[in-house]
Amino acid sequence: MADFVSKEAVMSSSIKKQSASVFRVFVRSQIVMLELVALGVALYLIQQKSANAQTTIAILLFCVFVFTLLTGKGFPHFRHRGKALLLLAVTGFFAVQGATIVEQQREAHLAELRASDPAAFLTELREIDEDRWFEELRELDPDAHAVEAARRSALAEAERLAQCTDQKASQAYVMIQADVRRTLVAPSTAEFPSRYGAGTGHAGDCLYQVNGHFDAQNGFGAMLRGTFTGTIRYFPERDSWQTQTLSVN
Incomplete structure (x- = not known):
């Protein structure tokens, strides 16, 4: 009889431990979900203020979580590779989204500037993409385009002849x-x-x-x-x- 009671007590204790373990896993999973949501909301709010800042922060966090995923090291709270993988997915999404928004904003700004101030548009575009600037120059300033085309042709010829030693x-x-x-x-x-x-x-x-x-x-x-x-x-x-x-x- 004593053995039966002892076994029953052991089983009851084991069930309680398993229940407690399942509960802890559930709680941890909910905490991770809340952290993911909080991170997403924070990045979204930053995006509303500045897409450039949001993209930079998302890329930095992405690099941190990649490091954690590969090495198992990093900030104590985020060392778990599974958590790092989830956070990596969130920051990767916002990094891509932010870069897309930045590009769209830049193109909208350039389109507006092209219509209102072609000279300023050409100056700014040249710093971003010189080949595109050269193509736009053909339409907006044909004389300057001819001068630049001649300069490029002379430079290319000089580089070609420099190889013929x-x-x-x-x-x-x-x-x-x-x-x-x-x-x-x-x-x-x-x-x-x-x-x-x-x-x-x-x-x-x-x-x-x-x-x-x-x-x-x-x-x-x-x-x-x-x-x-x-x-x-x-x-x-x-x-x-x-x-x-x-x-x-």
């Missing part, structure tokens, strides 16, 4: 050899010295004069020495070469 003469010498081989009876037997001939160099405008000689078999299998001279142009924009003229003797 005398140091590329050796590369020009190697690249023209493929076209020299195509003129030979036995192209696979052609042997070129490691050094190009005198007079090889940059002729200007990415055009290279190339002089050299080679040894190759003729139709009878005898090795003969030949010479060649030609021009080959380098195209920096696509990093390619094209033979312009070639004379093989």
Whole structure:
């Protein structure tokens, strides 16, 4: 009889502990929900005041919760990875939403400024997006657009020519050899010295004069020495070469 009573007491105690444990889990889950709601409301209220501030805060919190999710470390109250994941979802949502609102507000501001003050619109747009500014300049200030187009063209040409240095003469010498081989009876037997001939160099405008000689078999299998001279142009924009003229003797 005593054993029965003892077992009944143990079971009753176990049930009470399980009930208390379930209750604690329920309470904790409700607290987490309240924290999520509070965070969402706080970010929303900040958004009403300043979308920029809300976006910045949401991004910072997002980074904090990512760190907690990956490492299990962070602020004591938020170290639990499950809680960090939920908070991460909330801050991520508000970060994206805030960025969208900021973009919409900026576009509305630019549209209003374009209609009321084109010069100020162009000045502000240039700081944000120079390519878009250049396109708008075509319509709002054609003369300034022509000047800018000429400046950009000259800059691009200068950058292109800056890549056509005398140091590329050796590369020009190697690249023209493929076209020299195509003129030979036995192209696979052609042997070129490691050094190009005198007079090889940059002729200007990415055009290279190339002089050299080679040894190759003729139709009878005898090795003969030949010479060649030609021009080959380098195209920096696509990093390619094209033979312009070639004379093989």
